[in-house]
Amino acid sequence: MFGYIYVNEQELKLKEYTAYRSFYCGLCRNLHLRYGRTAQMMLNYDLTFLALLLTGLYEPQTKQEMRRCVPHPAHRHQMSSNAAVDYAADMCVLLSWQKLQDDWEDERRPLRRAAAARLHPAYRKLAEAYPRQAKALEENIRALHEAEQNGLRDIDAVAGLTGQFLAEIFVWKEDVWAEDLRTMGFYLGKFIYLMDALEDREKDAKRGNYNLFSQDGVIWGTDREKEIEAILTDMMADAARAFERLPVIEHAEIIRNILYSGVWCKYAALRAQAQRKNEPDRKPESGETVVKR
Numbered sequence: 201m202f203g204y205i206y207v208n209e210q211e212l213k214l215k216e217y218t219a220y221r222s223f224y225c226g227l228c229r230n231l232h233l234r235y236g237r238t239a240q241m242m243l244n245y246d247l248t249f250l251a252l253l254l255t256g257l258y259e260p261q262t263k264q265e266m267r268r269c270v271p272h273p274a275h276r277h278q279m280s281s282n283a284a285v286d287y288a289a290d291m292c293v294l295l296s297w298q299k300l301q302d303d304w305e306d307e308r309r310p311l312r313r314a315a316a317a318r319l320h321p322a323y324r325k326l327a328e329a330y331p332r333q334a335k336a337l338e339e340n341i342r343a344l345h346e347a348e349q350n351g352l353r354d355i356d357a358v359a360g361l362t363g364q365f366l367a368e369i370f371v372w373k374e375d376v377w378a379e380d381l382r383t384m385g386f387y388l389g390k391f392i393y394l395m396d397a398l399e400d401r402e403k404d405a406k407r408g409n410y411n412l413f414s415q416d417g418v419i420w421g422t423d424r425e426k427e428i429e430a431i432l433t434d435m436m437a438d439a440a441r442a443f444e445r446l447p448v449i450e451h452a453e454i455i456r457n458i459l460y461s462g463v464w465c466k467y468a469a470l471r472a473q474a475q476r477k478n479e480p481d482r483k484p485e486s487g488e489t490v491v492k493r
Contacts, residue, residue: 202295204395205388206245207454208461216454218278222264223255224248226280229269230289238318239289242296246392249458251288253384254372256448256455260284284372290326291369294334297323298341336368348410355394355431358412363389383442387435391463394432398470420474429467436463 207220227248232240255262260283266276300316327334344361352358363386370385371378397412398419404411419425440459448455 202244202246202299202392204246204392204463204466205249205458206462206465207458208465211457211461212454216457219280219451220248220252220454222278222280223252223285225267225269225277226285227251227288227292229267229279230281230285231292234286234289235293235322236318238315239293239296239322241315242292242299242319244292246388247288247292247295249455250291250370251285252451253370253381253443253448253455254284254287255280255282256451257377257381257446258284258372259450287372290330291333293319293322294326294330294337295369298337302341302345332371333365333368337365340365351410353412353415355412356390359390359393360386362393363387365389366392377446380442380445384439387439387442391432391435391439394428394435395466398428399466420471421478425471432467436460 207217209217212220224243224245228240228243231243254260262280262282265279265281267279268276297316297319300312300319303312340361344358347358347361366389367382367385370381370388372381394412400409401411401413401419403409405414413419413428416424419428436459440456443455443459
């Protein structure tokens with residue numbers, strides 16, 4: 201379900217991309233050191249965004265190191281670590297355990313169940329340390345299962361359940377900035393759910409799994425696509441407005457890159473993929489030769 205809140209690399213300056221990667225690599229190392237290899241495999245861009253956002257907002261003391269890692273042993277990479285990265289790692293484990301459990305219940309994949317079992321001791325400790333976040337996650341995941349089992353098609357209601365638990369995860373501290381962080385998390389959560397549903401629509405149809413868009417027939421290139429795109433745009437506009445109310449200076453341009461451009465890269469890729477699939481059926485115009493791949 202996660203991995204959609206990413207940068208548009210082509211629009212970033214080299215210095216900005218280096219800073220962004222330092223948080224990604226820092227979060228990766230943090231997960232490994234504190235929770236082990238299984239947690240490290242759950243690394244995703246959405247929690248990297250959270251670490252970057254909270255760092256820019258609260259400006260905790262940040263340590264930067266140049267280190268090698270197993271995936272990239274040849275060269276040292278800059279890695280950032282601070283209290284916000286620690287929090288993002290904790291939330292990554294909370295989310296990952298629930299995601300693994302969800303995969304097991306939906307698809308009965310033994311490897312997912314085994315990974316969930318390895319993370320469960322850490323999950324229990326984190327649920328005690330962060331009762332507000334854990335409660336929101338558990339209650340809304342349960343409600344999401346019920347909505348999917350009942351075949352609920354209300355976009356706001358279904359996607360809003362992901363928004364509800366991500367809203368609480370975005371709130372690190374109950375302070376003056378909590379409301380805007382909740383708003384950001386809520387709308388980003390809804391956006392993530394809808395993007396995941398769009399990407400998995402064909403796969404879910406083949407497997408007979410629930411999907412919010414499974415009854416829509418053709419989406420891409422139709423009025424339905426325009427409707428969905430308008431909904432996604434409204435969600436990101438609300439998230440961006442909440443961000444602009446926060447006094448973030450450090451890493452602000454990277455965050456804006458993600459909110460205004462990066463989140464749409466996956467959408468553009470899905471759209472282009474659909475167009476390529478339809479290309480063999482397109483009739484060539486006069487004098488045009490269509491090469492089938």
